[in-house]
Amino acid sequence: MESVQNVTQELNLTENTTLQQLQQCxxxxxxxxxxxxxxxxFFLILGYLLSPLCWWNDLLFNLPIAYGFGYICSLLSPKLLLPCSIIGYWLSNIVGILLMQFGSKDIFQKEPQDHNLKKELFTGLISSTVYTLLIILLIQLKILDSPILFSKS
Structure with a gap:
């Protein structure tokens, strides 16, 4: 019987505290x-679409961004198209991961905290690099088929 009264008192206290917090807002x-x-x-969804976590995003988002980046670089020298396209793809994945981090902080953190941009950039850089190396390893082990672009013919 006492436990029921204790639970009732705790619920009333929680209800009053929540009501006071709402009134203070x-x-x-x-x-x-x-x-x-x-x-x-918005940042979380946009970041997800650009990140390597979304399996279908490459054709619609990352590859056009990467090709555009490579095309702009190729205006300086035509030999830069492929290397800069790869760099552009890599950068679009990093931007996606960073946008997901910023968006999730806005959604899930109660009190505002300072962003450590260096740490977040480093985390995005490492995770994108690991993802890129994993894809290269899967292509080298013939688990994934490589596109004609990388054929030896």
Whole structure:
């Protein structure tokens, strides 16, 4: 019987605390919080579409971005098309991972914290590099077929 009373008291206390927190929020803060969550959701979705975590994104997003980057570089020298396209693909994956990190922080963090840009760039760089090396390894082991672009003929 005492445990039921304790649970009831805890629920009432939690309800009162939540009600006080809601009352303390001004409409301006609430709008700011909603905007922050929407912005975070947008960055999270955009980052997911650019990241290597999305399996179908390459054809629609990353390869056109990579080719555009390579094309711009090839205006300086035609030999730069392929290397700069690879670099552009790699950079689009890094940007995707970073956007996912920024977006998830906006959505899931309660109190604002400073972003450590160097750490986030390093994390994105390492994860994209590991992904790229994994794909190269799978192609070398003949687990994945390489495109005609990389054929030896």
């Amino acid at each position: 001004t409409p301006k803060e609430l709008k700011k919080d909603i905007f922050k969550k929407l912005r975070g959701g």
